[in-house]
Amino acid sequence: MTQLLTRKVATAAPSGGRPRKSRRGGIINVFYLPALLLFAIFMVYPLISGIGLSFTNWNGYSADRAFVGVSNYLRLFEDAVFRTALLNTFIYGIGCTIIQQILGLGLALVLDRRIRGRGIARTIIYLPVLVSPVVMGTMYYLLFQFNNGMLNDFVIFFGGERVAWLSNSTAAVIIIVLINSLQFMGISMIIYLAGLQSIPSMYYEASTLDGATGWKQFIHITVPLLQPAFAASIVLNLIGGLKLFDVIKVLTGGGPGYSSHSVSTLIGVSYFDNQSAGYASAMGVVLFLIIIVFTLILNAALDRHRLEA
Amino acid sequence: MKSRIAFVAAASALTLLASGCGGTSSGSEDSNVLEFQTGQTVDSALMTTFTELTDQFKEEHPDIEVDLVPTTQSYEADMKVRLASGNVPDIWYTHGWSLLRYSEFLMPLDEEPWAENFNPALDSAMRNDDGQFFALPVDTDIAGVLYNGEVLEAAGVDPNDLDTWTDFTDAAKAVKANGVTPIYVSGKDNGPAGNVADWIAPGAFSDQELEKFSNGEFVEDGYSQILELVAQWREADYFNPDFASATQDDISRALSQGDAAFAFGQNDYAQNGLQYNPDADLGFVPVPNFEGGKKYLIGGEMNAYGIAKETNNPEAAKAYLAFLAQPENLSKLAAAAGSAPGLTNAEADLGVFQDSYETFVENDDLELKPYFDRVYLPNGMWNTMVTTTGAVITGQSDVQTAVNQMKTDFNSLYGQNK
Numbered sequence: 001m002t003q004l005l006t007r008k009v010a011t012a013a014p015s016g017g018r019p020r021k022s023r024r025g026g027i028i029n030v031f032y033l034p035a036l037l038l039f040a041i042f043m044v045y046p047l048i049s050g051i052g053l054s055f056t057n058w059n060g061y062s063a064d065r066a067f068v069g070v071s072n073y074l075r076l077f078e079d080a081v082f083r084t085a086l087l088n089t090f091i092y093g094i095g096c097t098i099i100q101q102i103l104g105l106g107l108a109l110v111l112d113r114r115i116r117g118r119g120i121a122r123t124i125i126y127l128p129v130l131v132s133p134v135v136m137g138t139m140y141y142l143l144f145q146f147n148n149g150m151l152n153d154f155v156i157f158f159g160g161e162r163v164a165w166l167s168n169s170t171a172a173v174i175i176i177v178l179i180n181s182l183q184f185m186g187i188s189m190i191i192y193l194a195g196l197q198s199i200p201s202m203y204y205e206a207s208t209l210d211g212a213t214g215w216k217q218f219i220h221i222t223v224p225l226l227q228p229a230f231a232a233s234i235v236l237n238l239i240g241g242l243k244l245f246d247v248i249k250v251l252t253g254g255g256p257g258y259s260s261h262s263v264s265t266l267i268g269v270s271y272f273d274n275q276s277a278g279y280a281s282a283m284g285v286v287l288f289l290i291i292i293v294f295t296l297i298l299n300a301a302l303d304r305h306r307l308e309a
Numbered sequence: 310m311k312s313r314i315a316f317v318a319a320a321s322a323l324t325l326l327a328s329g330c331g332g333t334s335s336g337s338e339d340s341n342v343l344e345f346q347t348g349q350t351v352d353s354a355l356m357t358t359f360t361e362l363t364d365q366f367k368e369e370h371p372d373i374e375v376d377l378v379p380t381t382q383s384y385e386a387d388m389k390v391r392l393a394s395g396n397v398p399d400i401w402y403t404h405g406w407s408l409l410r411y412s413e414f415l416m417p418l419d420e421e422p423w424a425e426n427f428n429p430a431l432d433s434a435m436r437n438d439d440g441q442f443f444a445l446p447v448d449t450d451i452a453g454v455l456y457n458g459e460v461l462e463a464a465g466v467d468p469n470d471l472d473t474w475t476d477f478t479d480a481a482k483a484v485k486a487n488g489v490t491p492i493y494v495s496g497k498d499n500g501p502a503g504n505v506a507d508w509i510a511p512g513a514f515s516d517q518e519l520e521k522f523s524n525g526e527f528v529e530d531g532y533s534q535i536l537e538l539v540a541q542w543r544e545a546d547y548f549n550p551d552f553a554s555a556t557q558d559d560i561s562r563a564l565s566q567g568d569a570a571f572a573f574g575q576n577d578y579a580q581n582g583l584q585y586n587p588d589a590d591l592g593f594v595p596v597p598n599f600e601g602g603k604k605y606l607i608g609g610e611m612n613a614y615g616i617a618k619e620t621n622n623p624e625a626a627k628a629y630l631a632f633l634a635q636p637e638n639l640s641k642l643a644a645a646a647g648s649a650p651g652l653t654n655a656e657a658d659l660g661v662f663q664d665s666y667e668t669f670v671e672n673d674d675l676e677l678k679p680y681f682d683r684v685y686l687p688n689g690m691w692n693t694m695v696t697t698t699g700a701v702i703t704g705q706s707d708v709q710t711a712v713n714q715m716k717t718d719f720n721s722l723y724g725q726n727k
Contacts, residue, residue: 057724057725059688059689061388061389061390061393062392063413075721078717080710080713141554144554145554146550146554146555147551147554147555147559149554162550162551164551164552166554167553168703168705253496253497254696255496255553255696255699255700256553256703256705257711258696258714259700268386272385272386272389273385273691273692274689274690274692274718274722276722276725278725279721
C-alpha cells in the first residue's frame, strides 16, 4: 500500500523544474487578495486606527484632536462604571457560555437518538440563531414591559401585581444572560450533534460488552471524544458573550443606571453620547486584549486536556 | 490563461478597494436634491407640517427636490458619524446645539433676508461673540412643568400655586392619593430622565456657583440637592412604576389620557399627546424653585435647522430655509411644535398652550433660564445626567454615587474639551 502511494506521487510530479503544486499554489494565492483586502479594510485598519485614537482626546466628530498619552488607559482604572461593565462582561461571557453548553449538550444528547420528530425539534431549537439579536431583544422587551408585557399579563391573571422586571439591576443582568443563552444554544447543540455523530459506535458496543453503563460510557467515551466540539463551542460562545451588545442595547440600554452595561455597550455610550471617542477606543483595546487572553488560555487548556484524553 | 486568472483576481481586489472608498461631499450627489434631516418622528405634528410645506415649496421650485428624512433613535450618534466621515446632510436639525456643537460644520445665516427677524430671546443660546448664528429657529423654546388640568383639578390642586418644590411635592401627594401617577418619566428613551434634573438645576445654584461650573469646578452640594429631591419623590412612589420600559411616547400618552399629572419636558411632549386625546386639558406652569427662590421658565434653542458649510447645494438650501422662514410658514411650524415662533414676524396659534403663554410668558415677570446642561456642563455630559438621574429614580444608585459619577465625568470632559 505504501509503495503504491509512493509510486502515484512520483508519477504525479513532473520531471525537472519546479513542482507543479508550488506553481498552482502561486496562482491560487492571488485569489486570497480580495479576501485579504476586505480583511485589511474592515478589520486591520479599524484596529490600528482604534489603537491610535485611544491615545487622543478626540470627541468623535470634530476635526480637532490632541495626543494625551496613556491618560485614557489610566482613567479606566478609576472609572467605577467601567468596572461595573467589565464585571457584567465576564458575567455575560462566562454565564452564557456555561448555560449554552449545558443546554446545547443536553439537547444534542436527546436529539442524537432516533426519536420521532427530532428533525423538527432540531430546526425549532436552531431557528432563534437566525433571528437578529435586535429583533430578539425587542421581542423580549415586549414580553417584559410593565404595562403591556405578556409576562405581567400572566402575573395579573394569577392574581398578582405588575412587576417592573427591568427596573432591578440584578434581574436585568440575569434576563440578558438568559435571553442570549436561549437564543444561541442552538449553535452549541449543532456543534455537539456533529461531534456525537463522529464518534464511532464500535466504542459504545465494545464498552457495553465490557459491562459499562450509560453514565460510564458518557464520562469515558462521549466526553473525551467530544473535546474538539467542546473547544469550538466554548470558544465561540465565550467570544459572543464577551462581545454582547445588541440585546443589551435594545432591552435595557445598559440600565437601570449603568448597571447592565457590557464593555461593548459602554464603548458606544462613551463614543457617541459622552463624546469621548479616545476613551471609548481605550476601552475597545482593553476588551480586544481580554478576548484574546481568554481565548488563548481556553484554547491552551482545552488542547492540553485533549492531549491527555 | 494563468495570467488572465491572476488579472481577474487582482481586478476584483481593486474593484473592492474602489467601492470601499466613498466620496466625502455633502448631501446628495444630485445638485437638485436636498437631504433634510428633520429630526422629527414620522407621525409628529412637526413632520406633518414639514411635509405639507415642502410640497408647496416643490410647486414653486419644481427644479429642487427635498428629501425629508425622519429621525431615528440614534439621531445624534448618526450625525456624529456623518460629520466625522464628511458625509454631511445638506440641512439638519440641530436639537439645541447649533452653536456649541455644530457651528464648525454649518454656514452662518445671519446675512439671510429673514435674519433681521431673528428672535432676540435666542441670542444667548444661538449667537456667537461675532453675532453670527447658524440655524433657522422654527420656535423659541419656552417650557415649564407640563400638567394635565383635569387630573390636578380632581386632586384639588391649582397649578398656579406651585411656587416651590414643597408646593409641588404636596401636589404630587394629593395626586397620588387620588390614584394617579404624579410624575411620568421615561427611562427607555435617552432624555426624559435628564430633563428632571435639568429643570430643577437652575434653581439649585447661586450665581457664584454657576460661575464655578463655567470655570470647570463641579459644585457637589447643589447637585446633591437636585438628586435628593428626586430621591424623595422616588421614596414616595411619585414616579411611574414602568419607568425602565416607558418611552417618551408613553409620557405623551399618559399625560393626555389623565394617567399622569406632571411631566418634565418640552411642549411637544404634550402636543404629541393630543393625538391620543385631542380634548386633553394640558398646559405648563413655571418651574418651581427651592425655598426662597423665584419660579422660572426654561428655554433656548429647540427646533432649529442649519445648512452644511460644505453643501453642494447652497443656493437651493438657502431658498428652502427662506421659504420655511416666511411668516405664514414659520407660524405653522411653530404651532406644530407648540412653542412661540423663532422669528419675530411670525405668530403661532399655540393651541392648548395659549393660556399658559398668556399667563406666564406674556404677563408675568419670570426669568427665562437656559438649559443647565448646555450652558454649565461640558459638551457630552447629557448622557451622564440622564443615566445618573435614571439610576436615582429606579433606586439603583444612591444620591452620593450619582453625584460622584457626575463629578467624575464633568472633570474628564471639561479637561477633554478645554
